[in-house]
Amino acid sequence: MENVTIFEHPLIQHKISILRDKRTGTNEFRQLVDEIAMLEGFVALSDLPVEDVEVETPIETCMTPMIAGRKLAVVPILRAGLGMVSGILALVPSAKVGHIGMYRDEETHEPQEYYCKLPDPIAERTIVVCDPMLATGGSAIDAINQIKKHGGKNIKFMCIIAAPEGLERLHREHPDIQIYVGALDRQLNENAYICPGLGDAGDRIFGTK
Numbered sequence: 267m268e269n270v271t272i273f274e275h276p277l278i279q280h281k282i283s284i285l286r287d288k289r290t291g292t293n294e295f296r297q298l299v300d301e302i303a304m305l306e307g308f309v310a311l312s313d314l315p316v317e318d319v320e321v322e323t324p325i326e327t328c329m330t331p332m333i334a335g336r337k338l339a340v341v342p343i344l345r346a347g348l349g350m351v352s353g354i355l356a357l358v359p360s361a362k363v364g365h366i367g368m369y370r371d372e373e374t375h376e377p378q379e380y381y382c383k384l385p386d387p388i389a390e391r392t393i394v395v396c397d398p399m400l401a402t403g404g405s406a407i408d409a410i411n412q413i414k415k416h417g418g419k420n421i422k423f424m425c426i427i428a429a430p431e432g433l434e435r436l437h438r439e440h441p442d443i444q445i446y447v448g449a450l451d452r453q454l455n456e457n458a459y460i461c462p463g464l465g466d467a468g469d470r471i472f473g474t475k
């Protein structure tokens with residue numbers, strides 16, 4: 267699928283396997299989400315624009331590349347996406363952070379938006395939307411619709427686990443965005459949870475139940 271990267275890196279696979287284990291506690295879960303976001307971000311941000319700047323080394327003056335401008339925005343989908351923010355900010359500390367609040371209705375599984383605050387203006391920025399779980403795709407699709415409504419153009423979506431149904435739907439609705447997936451799982455169950463998945467990412471990150 268064009269614009270879709272599914273990571274097959276052993277470090278990412280190993281960390282996701284520990285996340286899946288129901289015995290993994292909140293502290294370790296959070297730490298792993300953070301590390302996976304950083305590893306995925308390293309690849310997802312490989313096309314950030316750079317410009318040559320003059321630097322004086324102890325030996326001589328040279329022109330050497332640095333990230334151009336301060337043009338990145340990270341947009342977590344609340345709550346679970348929050349767990350991925352610090353891993354991405356470790357790579358690009360000057361990034362702005364927007365927030366989109368969504369929860370899935372338990373009956374219909376449709377996303378309900380309850381909050382949206384984005385850096386303004388957003389049109390010139392590379393925007394990394396993050397959420398560990400891409401299940402039906404509804405939350406990611408609505409969040410990206412909202413970002414596009416605010417003028418966002420260069421959008422990437424990063425998740426840790428995706429269901430085939432959600433990945434296909436997101437790609438169909440937003441073929442222009444780049445999608446990064448840590449692991450592609452088998453299917454959704456009747457409650458629209460990802461199988462085998464890792465359970466409810468928000469609850470596992472924040473220790474709620």
Ligand SMILES: O=P(O)(O)OC[C@H]1O[C@H](OP(=O)(O)OP(=O)(O)O)[C@H](O)[C@@H]1O
Binds near residue numbers: 343345371467468
């Ligand atoms: O692809 P979808 O079918 O839309 O499902 C994925 C969404 O569900 C989860 O959020 P949840 O509604 O549990 O909210 P939370 O992060 O506050 O726990 C997850 O973090 C995604 O945002």
Ligand SMILES: O=c1cc[nH]c(=O)[nH]1
Binds near residue numbers: 459463466
């Ligand atoms: O498996 C799933 C599906 C949606 N949200 C989650 O946190 N987990």
Ligand SMILES: [Mg+2]
Binds near residue numbers: 346466467468
């Ligand atoms: Mg949840």
